[in-house]
Amino acid sequence: MQKKEIKVQIKNEGRAAKRSLHGFIKKGNQDKLHKFRVGIKKLRAIASMIEQTNARIDISKALKPVRDTYKLSGKVRDSYLHLKLVKTVSGAHKKYRSREKLVMKKAGNKLSKYRPHHFRMLHRAWKSLLRSVPKVKDKKVNAFYETELRGIETCLISNTGVEQMHGCRKRLKVLIYNLPMVHGSLDKPLDEDYLQQMQTAIGDWHDHVLAADQFPELVDQSQQMLEKVKVLAGNFYALATLHKDQLTSKRR
Structure with missing residues (x-):
């Protein structure tokens, strides 16, 4: 598998992740947030495979800049899924729902407020990953x-x-x-x-x-x-x- 194939995949996933994050921040679309998180997971998957097929390469560190963005997006997504799931439970406690809504709102606000930083870190991460790609x-x-x-x-x-x-x-x-x-x-x-x-x-x-x-x-x-x-x-x-x-x- 040539470097070019790997780099094309990284570029595609990085750009798609950026578009998805923008879509969530702009309209709060949960599907877009999910796609952003999947995009980061795909970049991690590429790094994981490269490391396990090239013993001397530590490429996962390239994705460290996007770690905080991913964690914030995880708080939003987890709370959204928890709220969705408790709809199936009769008598779900109001305090639980209120707490999850608050967690989701705070994390979402941080993504929106500091969006230039998050986009910059995402761009830095995928560019760093590109520079580290070997032939597999x-x-x-x-x-x-x-x-x-x-x-x-x-x-x-x-x-x-x-x-x-x-x-x-x-x-x-x-x-x-x-x-x-x-x-x-x-x-x-x-x-x-x-x-x-x-x-x-x-x-x-x-x-x-x-x-x-x-x-x-x-x-x-x-x-x-x-x-x-x-x-x-x-x-x-x-x-x-x-x-x-x-x-x-x-x-x-």
Whole structure:
């Protein structure tokens, strides 16, 4: 995989993240905020893969300038999702909703008030990442994906802890986010639909588990969602990988 391919992906994601952040600050659009956060995660995923395929390179530090912006956006997004989730709980406490609304408002105001700074830090981060890009050998990419797929399978089968399963999901996202850039380098095509379904199921369960700390009514539903995750995770590696003929069939 050539440097040029990696740099094109970084440029595209950096510009898209900037547009999305601008869209949220201008109109408070939560979908735009979500896209901004996904954009940063995609840049992190690129850095993670590069580091794991080039042992002597520490490229993640390039993204440090955008860390505070990402944390603020996370406060807004988490509170928004919490408020959305508690709508499904009868008798959700007014103080809880008021507290989440306040957290969301304060963080959103900080993003808006200091927007020139946040845009400057985002631009600095993705430019720094561009300057640090090495060439990544195809065999290294294949080895990385093979190791991660096997590791995620073990993780999904053996763990039910909240943090451990959340870690499985983060590893899944790294593979998914890098697929547009590496698909031409992979010996084994991957079933992206299945991988997306898997990470979404874990994410939905994780959100309910965290909310259940405040609202015990969600405990039973959280357990049901965990069972769904476990069923979906059965035979993970075989379901995640595709043969060439299967890939052709899916595209028809």
